[in-house]
Structures are given as C-alpha cells and as structure tokens.
Amino acid sequence: MAPALSPDVVLPTAPALSVGFVLLPQFTLMPFAAFVDCLRLAADDGDRSRQLRCRWRFMTHDGSDAISSCGAVMTACEPFADPSEFDYLVVIGGVLHEPGDADQAAIDYLRRAADQGIPLVGVCTGVFSLIQAGLMRHRRCCVSWYHHGDLASRFSDIEPVADRLYLDDGDRLTCAGGAAAADLAAYLVERHLGRAWARKSLAIMLFDEHRGGERGQPQPVVFDRVSDRLVRKAIRVLEQQLGDPLSVDALAERVGTSRRGLERRFRATLGVGPQKFQRDLRLRYGLWLLHYTERSITEIGEACGFADTAHFSRHFRTAFGAAPSELRRHPDTLHERLVDPFFLYVEARQN
Structure with a gap:
C-alpha cells in the first residue's frame, strides 16, 4: 500500500x-x-x-x-x-x-x-x-x-x-x-x-474476494410464474427452508390451509405434490451450488437439507442423470443442466 x-x-x-x-x-x-x-x-x-x-x-x-x-x-x-x-x-x-x-x-x-x-x-x-x-x-x-x-x-x-x-x-x-x-x-x-x-x-468491507459479474445470484426462484397465490406463498416459504426441510403438515400450517388442500392445489398447479416439489427445489439449489461454488459435495448436501452425502447423491443422480462428482468433472454438461435455472421447473409442468 x-x-x-x-x-x-x-x-x-x-x-x-x-x-x-x-x-x-x-x-x-x-x-x-x-x-x-x-x-x-x-x-x-x-x-x-x-x-x-x-x-x-x-x-x-x-x-x-x-x-x-x-x-x-x-x-x-x-x-x-x-x-x-x-x-x-x-x-x-x-x-x-x-x-x-x-x-x-x-x-x-x-x-x-x-x-x-x-x-x-x-x-x-x-x-x-x-x-x-x-x-x-x-x-x-x-x-x-x-x-x-x-x-x-x-x-x-x-x-x-x-x-x-x-x-x-x-x-x-x-x-x-x-x-x-x-x-x-x-x-x-x-x-x-x-x-x-x-x-x-x-x-x-469484510468481503473475502472480488466476485466477478459472471458469478451467479444466490438461489433460483420459481414463484413468479405460478398462477395459484397460495402455492406461490408456499414456494416462498420453501425457498427460505432449503437447508431445513418442512413437513407437508408444517408447510400447510404456515400458509393457512389443510394438508389435503395444499396437496390438491400443488397437484392442480404444478402436477406434483408439495413434498416432491420441495425435494426437487432443494436438488436444483444443490445443482446451483455445485456450479457456482467450491463447496464439497458433503457440504452441498448439508446445505440442501439432506441427511448424508449418499442420500443427496442418490436423489441428485435421479434428477439430473449423473452423480454430483461426475457433473463437477464436466463443467459444460453441468452448465447445460442450469439452462434458465429460475423457471425451468415450473415451465416444464405448466406448459
């Protein structure tokens, strides 16, 4: 200096x-x-x-x-x-x-x-x-x-x-x-x-590093293209609980409806129940972390609320066709999985 x-x-x-x-x-x-x-x-x-x-x-x-x-x-x-x-x-x-x-x-x-x-x-x-x-x-x-x-x-x-x-x-x-x-x-x-x-x-200012403009924003969002207001409200809650999953009963209570009513409106709007939607949302967040951060796969699994690495990797492979470690070795393939990460899930079920 x-x-x-x-x-x-x-x-x-x-x-x-x-x-x-x-x-x-x-x-x-x-x-x-x-x-x-x-x-x-x-x-x-x-x-x-x-x-x-x-x-x-x-x-x-x-x-x-x-x-x-x-x-x-x-x-x-x-x-x-x-x-x-x-x-x-x-x-x-x-x-x-x-x-x-x-x-x-x-x-x-x-x-x-x-x-x-x-x-x-x-x-x-x-x-x-x-x-x-x-x-x-x-x-x-x-x-x-x-x-x-x-x-x-x-x-x-x-x-x-x-x-x-x-x-x-x-x-x-x-x-x-x-x-x-x-x-x-x-x-x-x-x-x-x-x-x-x-x-x-x-x-x-206590920044660890200078983040370049290409660095991704913190997490995906999907609720803007969901037509049902109660389902949007539930998704906002789920996005705040990515690392600490809620039961369907707890989610229904948070948004002021019954479990049965919440499941019915999720299926009518998105084609899946709230439990599967929540898991898919957490997995997509894991995909984002895999692409944009240097966290270990164990750390990513924990951040997404999975009990252990094996549990996370098994569901990740089912969702994206490859294990997290495999996608990390192939950045181009990983990036392809992140095409329009903000709305892909909802569009696939509403179109």
Whole structure:
C-alpha cells in the first residue's frame, strides 16, 4: 500500500474516478451504501474518507432530500449537475411504482447524459429507469431474480438476465443490487485506480474476494410464474427452508390451509405434490451450488437439507442423470443442466 498522505494534502483537481449518484424515490439503501462505501475506501488511505482518488455526488431532480425505501433520509443532495462532470452516472432504484414527476425529470436527465456519451449504471431497479428512458432497447440487462418477472412482463424488447451479479455492456452497466453493488463498484475502481485499491476497499468491507459479474445470484426462484397465490406463498416459504426441510403438515400450517388442500392445489398447479416439489427445489439449489461454488459435495448436501452425502447423491443422480462428482468433472454438461435455472421447473409442468 502507498504511504499515508499527510494531513495537508490538497484535494486533486482531477480524481481518477468521478461518480454521480441519481437517487430515485424510495431508493434501496443497501446497494447505494455498498457502492459508495467502496468508492470512499478507495479514495483515501486508511479510513479517512477524503475524496482524493475518487469523487462522488448525490443528486435528486431538484436537490431535495432523498428518502430511501426503509425511511432513512439522504440530506446531502444537490440538483442534477452537468453529466459531463462524471465518469459514470449511477442510478439507484427503489420500490417499483408508476413514474411520477420526479421520475420523469430523472429520465430526461439520463437521456441527456446518454447523448453526451456518459456511461450509465443501473443498480437494483435503477435499470427500470434506463429502460423507461429508451436507453436499453435490444440490450441484455442484469436484474435481481426477485424483479425478473416484473421486467420481463413490462418490457418485451429487453433481455433480462438473472443468473449473474452484474453485466458490463460498454456504456451501460447493470447490477442486480444488494451486496453485488460493492462488487460492481470494485470493478470500476480496479479499472480506474488499479487492483490494489479495489482489494483494499473490499477487505475493509469484510468481503473475502472480488466476485466477478459472471458469478451467479444466490438461489433460483420459481414463484413468479405460478398462477395459484397460495402455492406461490408456499414456494416462498420453501425457498427460505432449503437447508431445513418442512413437513407437508408444517408447510400447510404456515400458509393457512389443510394438508389435503395444499396437496390438491400443488397437484392442480404444478402436477406434483408439495413434498416432491420441495425435494426437487432443494436438488436444483444443490445443482446451483455445485456450479457456482467450491463447496464439497458433503457440504452441498448439508446445505440442501439432506441427511448424508449418499442420500443427496442418490436423489441428485435421479434428477439430473449423473452423480454430483461426475457433473463437477464436466463443467459444460453441468452448465447445460442450469439452462434458465429460475423457471425451468415450473415451465416444464405448466406448459
């Protein structure tokens, strides 16, 4: 690491990286904080927070306070500045809603920035504003699995991607949000300042490593394409219990119905009972872990709620045609099993 700077260092007139944050109404706090903190830690030596190597500014359409989705208020905001003052404009989205006056002002601002050739970064639902501005036509964009269905249903000329953390498409960068915002920020820090500064930021933030954009999102989701509301609710519960399976009776109680009623509605909607669906969901999670992590097969089996490795491997072979160890030795075959891992199960039973 470079030697510590003396307290009388003059702020440089041209930092290596300048970022403007466009904070939309009810913006999500975690991806915003993760992104800006990565910049903050790379900007100065130690944890002194001076904007030396990086600069950032927080903006709303009129400079008013920005209220996050959790109610925390960002007061140090200013009106939209000339886009040419920034290397990137980062749009932090929030709770999905119909665009209002503030959103329209942001959309107009993003169009002006695009006309000036400024790279635009959509974080979390910030990508929706880029799409509404007409700046993502016929492009791939990264979105959280949680919002994949919303994006796919609302914008037919966009290819949503929900199997990675972020996507660099040149002058458009999109990020699923959450902790992945720190990975994207570190990616930009490394590009402009160097790898050492990116690693420094992530280390202080207690990240074990810099995750590349191609890294998969945490787990598959299927409920968005299930028509029955009670079955969707049950699947949400099951997704939270991947490592600790529920009995059908316990699941029925959690969602407020009888065992018989739950089994009937699962079979009518998906063609299988809740017990088999739960096991298949856990196995698909195991497939994801096998592909995207370095965990041992024993650890994966435990994470998916199987009593022992033999039990996990036997059901895995039945589901995917090969043992976990065999698929791990053949990454291409393993990847083929993960084609559209988010919706394949449901589509196979509803089409």
